[in-house]
Amino acid sequence: MERQILIGGEAGQGVAKAATIMGKAFVREGFYVFNYRDYPSLIKGGHNFNVLRISAEPVSSHEFDGHDVVVALDEKTVRKHAGEMKKDAVVLAPNRVNADSKLSVDTENIIRELNAPKIMENIILISAAWKYLGMPFESLEKTILEELKNNRTAVTAAKRGYEEVETGKVMGTAPEKRARYFITGSQAVAMGAIAAGIDLYIAYPMTPATPVLHYLAAVQTEYDFQVLQLENEIAVANAALGASYAGAMTMIGTSGGGFALMGEAMSLQGMSEVPLVAYLAMRNAPSTGVPTYTGQGDLKMAVNIGHGEYPKVVVAPGDPKEVFERTLEAFYLAYKYRVLSIIISDKHLAESTYTVDGFSPRVEPERFIVEDVPEDYKSYEITETGVSPRAVPGQGDAPVRATSYEHDEYGYTREEGEWAIKMNDKRFRKVRYIKEEVASLEPVNTYGNGDKVIVSWGSTKGAILDALKQLDGWRFVQVSYIEPFPAEQFLDAVEGAERIVLVENNVTGLLGDIIAEKTGMIIEEKILRYDARPFTPKYILRRL
Amino acid sequence: MRVNQNDLNTPVENTWCPGCGNFGILTAVKGAIADLVNEGFAELKDFVLTADIGCGSKIYDYIKINGYYGLHGRAVALAVGIKLANPELKVIAFGGDGGLLNEGIAHLVHAARYNSDITTVMHNNQVFALTTGQATATTERGFRGKSTPLGTFEEPLNPITLMIESGATFVAREFSYDVAHLKETLKAAIKHKGFSIIDVLQPCVSFHDTTEYFRKRIYRLEDEGHDPYDREAALKKAREWGYDLDPDARIPVGVFYINDEKMAYEEGWPSIRKGPFWKRKRERRWEDTIRKYVVV
Ligand SMILES: Cc1ncc(C[n+]2csc(CCOP(=O)(O)OP(=O)(O)O)c2C)c(N)n1
Ligand code: SF4
Numbered sequence: 001m002e003r004q005i006l007i008g009g010e011a012g013q014g015v016a017k018a019a020t021i022m023g024k025a026f027v028r029e030g031f032y033v034f035n036y037r038d039y040p041s042l043i044k045g046g047h048n049f050n051v052l053r054i055s056a057e058p059v060s061s062h063e064f065d066g067h068d069v070v071v072a073l074d075e076k077t078v079r080k081h082a083g084e085m086k087k088d089a090v091v092l093a094p095n096r097v098n099a100d101s102k103l104s105v106d107t108e109n110i111i112r113e114l115n116a117p118k119i120m121e122n123i124i125l126i127s128a129a130w131k132y133l134g135m136p137f138e139s140l141e142k143t144i145l146e147e148l149k150n151n152r153t154a155v156t157a158a159k160r161g162y163e164e165v166e167t168g169k170v171m172g173t174a175p176e177k178r179a180r181y182f183i184t185g186s187q188a189v190a191m192g193a194i195a196a197g198i199d200l201y202i203a204y205p206m207t208p209a210t211p212v213l214h215y216l217a218a219v220q221t222e223y224d225f226q227v228l229q230l231e232n233e234i235a236v237a238n239a240a241l242g243a244s245y246a247g248a249m250t251m252i253g254t255s256g257g258g259f260a261l262m263g264e265a266m267s268l269q270g271m272s273e274v275p276l277v278a279y280l281a282m283r284n285a286p287s288t289g290v291p292t293y294t295g296q297g298d299l300k301m302a303v304n305i306g307h308g309e310y311p312k313v314v315v316a317p318g319d320p321k322e323v324f325e326r327t328l329e330a331f332y333l334a335y336k337y338r339v340l341s342i343i344i345s346d347k348h349l350a351e352s353t354y355t356v357d358g359f360s361p362r363v364e365p366e367r368f369i370v371e372d373v374p375e376d377y378k379s380y381e382i383t384e385t386g387v388s389p390r391a392v393p394g395q396g397d398a399p400v401r402a403t404s405y406e407h408d409e410y411g412y413t414r415e416e417g418e419w420a421i422k423m424n425d426k427r428f429r430k431v432r433y434i435k436e437e438v439a440s441l442e443p444v445n446t447y448g449n450g451d452k453v454i455v456s457w458g459s460t461k462g463a464i465l466d467a468l469k470q471l472d473g474w475r476f477v478q479v480s481y482i483e484p485f486p487a488e489q490f491l492d493a494v495e496g497a498e499r500i501v502l503v504e505n506n507v508t509g510l511l512g513d514i515i516a517e518k519t520g521m522i523i524e525e526k527i528l529r530y531d532a533r534p535f536t537p538k539y540i541l542r543r544l
Numbered sequence: 545m546r547v548n549q550n551d552l553n554t555p556v557e558n559t560w561c562p563g564c565g566n567f568g569i570l571t572a573v574k575g576a577i578a579d580l581v582n583e584g585f586a587e588l589k590d591f592v593l594t595a596d597i598g599c600g601s602k603i604y605d606y607i608k609i610n611g612y613y614g615l616h617g618r619a620v621a622l623a624v625g626i627k628l629a630n631p632e633l634k635v636i637a638f639g640g641d642g643g644l645l646n647e648g649i650a651h652l653v654h655a656a657r658y659n660s661d662i663t664t665v666m667h668n669n670q671v672f673a674l675t676t677g678q679a680t681a682t683t684e685r686g687f688r689g690k691s692t693p694l695g696t697f698e699e700p701l702n703p704i705t706l707m708i709e710s711g712a713t714f715v716a717r718e719f720s721y722d723v724a725h726l727k728e729t730l731k732a733a734i735k736h737k738g739f740s741i742i743d744v745l746q747p748c749v750s751f752h753d754t755t756e757y758f759r760k761r762i763y764r765l766e767d768e769g770h771d772p773y774d775r776e777a778a779l780k781k782a783r784e785w786g787y788d789l790d791p792d793a794r795i796p797v798g799v800f801y802i803n804d805e806k807m808a809y810e811e812g813w814p815s816i817r818k819g820p821f822w823k824r825k826r827e828r829r830w831e832d833t834i835r836k837y838v839v840v
Contacts, residue, residue: 181837195834199629219836226815231650235624238614240625244625245612250629264615393592394632401611401613404597413556
């Protein structure tokens with residue numbers, strides 16, 4: 001049993017909140033919900049919509065058509081989405097909105113009688129939709145109270161909306177009601193960072209990385225850490241390196257444009273070996289692109305960020321469960337190996353809400369600081385693993401030094417070729433150990449067991465998994481570590497494939513290039529989407 | 545433990561040109577740190593320097609204390625970050641006029657505005673020296689360098705007024721050959737709570753030799769009864785010389801401006817106020833964080 005609900009209206013009419021409440025109420029009733037959010041880059045007016053996909057089975061994508069119910073806060077929603085509705089679908093809307101197959105809700109009257117704010121129309125309408133789908137009021141009520149800070153008026157308004165319509169397309173009951181998580185990719189990064197022990201999050205606002213800045217800022221006091229917004233991304237990156245050098249577990253976050261500005265500082269990370277975690281949330285690009293929409297065009301930028309050669313980690317989670325777990329891994333690897341860990345995500349993953357059964361982190365990050373600083377401490381001691389024991393300034397008597405120049409073990413500048421070789425070798429010696437570690441972190445996952453293979457990475461996972469349910473003879477190979485690239489695990493996963501198709505949300509197939517570079521394998525068949533919209537199962541199925 | 549300033553020497557060979565104004569800065573900095581340690585202001589292990597890229601920034605290699613040698617223009621941003629992570633550290637950022645006022649001016653202005661509790665030392669030779677002599681933001685009009693053979697005509701920037709207006713709470717100018725004075729001002733700047741900056745006039749004997757020009761025109765603010773707590777007087781004094789090398793100039797040095805009342809940036813943050821992060825044991829369980837999003 002699956003249903004799809006579209007909720008639309010102008011910016012400022014509470015579309016996203018309504019979708020969150022309704023989605024969460026369905027999760028409470030034991031359903032799996034995927035909540036897609038679509039909004040243009042403006043603050044008031046325009047057209048925002050959310051699509052809720054609700055199912056008794058796990059679901060992690062939506063379609064842009066096939067709606068069972070359209071909740072329309074304005075007429076534009078009807079005009080834009082009427083053509084996408086199922087034949088027997090209904091529109092739930094206030095009296096003023098004209099639509100066919102409409103169930104009118106007298107929101108204006110209810111608002112007037114309750115003396116409620118106009119924005120509460122959103123609650124009245126979703127409550128009517130809730131009734132139409134035959135859902136019991138109590139779970140919605142509980143969710144409204146949770147999400148709207150115990151607003152009793154909202155509950156009364158919802159009750160009135162609930163009474164306005166008759167039950168129609170009954171959703172039925174889920175096989176099992178149990179506690180599940182309803183969480184976006186952004187929330188999962190934020191919680192992952194907190195779980196990892198973050199001390200400082202430093203950022204400059206840029207969609208779609210901004211929600212992480214907001215979530216972390218909102219809970220900084222509760223978890224005793226700090227969130228700082230500095231003058232620009234260059235300051236963010238450099239200050240973050242300073243902070244991490246001085247002992248704080250530090251993460252920065254931005255989107256493509258901001259990360260490009262940080263490039264030089266990432267290179268400084270590489271030379272100075274000061275641990276750092278960077279969250280990169282892609283939008284459609286190049287340049288300002290389509291800023292509130294999605295894309296996967298920055299993969300090679302992430303892999304190649306900064307000038308010169310230095311080891312780094314790039315991890316690409318595919319859903320909020322993975323985002324949480326991979327964020328912990330990013331911290332763990334960055335601090336253990338004194339490298340840059342980049343968590344690469346995108347608008348689709350960052351701003352969609354997913355239903356998650358549970359989390360199972362594989363690592364426990366820590367500061368990885370030496371217990372005692374020896375008198376003759378060497379900041380860049382050459383060791384077998386290439387990892388020099390990490391101390392922080394003020395810890396022992398010996399100076400702790402970090403530098404952007406090539407250097408000797410004490411961190412003094414050296415321009416002789418001999419030191420350039422020694423230190424490059426030291427830095428790259430880490431890669432072997434990071435690779436071994438990554439191998440134990442399920443860098444490549446396979447779903448299903450057909451002979452034909454879909455290869456992809458990141459947020460496309462949701463649509464691909466849902467497409468897979470309707471496919472015979474296909475399996476899906478998801479690459480989660482891009483750097484260091486798990487070549488062996490990848491080749492094992494695609495072994496014996498009679499057909500391989502690459503699926504990416506970009507113009508040229510960037511993972512395909514990386515696979516070719518790292519394994520020599522060239523994937524000819526590609527399904528690429530670059531209209532700034534995410535994949536849906538149908539989009540993939542039609543093109544296979 | 546007493547520290548002698550020679551204890552701060554490093555084995556690195558100094559590569560500044562003979563006669564370079566940077567030597568005076570190096571001596572004064574080592575002297576100031578040794579004094580502050582000996583006077584019980586802080587332990588040696590609590591001093592940290594950050595450096596830009598440029599001739600002056602080579603100071604990183606010549607002082608044996610904690611240090612982070614950063615990127616061109618970014619020494620101040622690095623320093624701000626260090627102080628946020630551990631407010632107990634005494635952080636000094638070194639950079640040239642090119643790094644601080646050209647490449648990285650945003651960081652300088654904002655660090656002053658934040659009133660971040662760091663000290664910035666500007667090796668102001670009014671030229672990009674390490675890249676062999678191009679004009680910077682403080683170069684005088686009419687300067688003919690390799691990149692400006694026709695001569696520059698842009699008005700120089702006045703870092704003193706800029707810093708006072710940006711919100712810095714300790715603003716001074718010194719002359720690199722007056723080591724004793726520079727040392728005292730450095731000590732006061734480091735002790736100051738809030739953003740302090742010293743614009744050190746540092747002749748570059750190879751590309752911008754202003755040694756004689758300055759010697760003849762410099763006078764000390766305290767000799768003329770300047771009150772550094774008077775903001776308007778400070779701005780007025782700051783405007784006396786605009787960095788053009790005009791022959792009639794009188795050039796004030798010393799402390800222009802002090803404001804002891806403004807809260808330092810790091811004091812505003814409840815978690816940072818508690819002291820160094822690295823000493824804290826985090827006992828967050830991942831189950832407790834993610835629980836925020838559970839639906840029951
Ligand atoms: C991003 C970047 N751009 C340019 C350079 C080249 N560069 C090195 S030093 C320098 C100028 C240094 O001038 P200044 O900061 O005034 O210091 P000085 O050498 O005069 O002491 C420049 C432009 C660089 N290292 N990094
Ligand atoms: S070039 Fe100028 S600033 Fe650089 S070391 Fe020589 S004299 Fe000093």
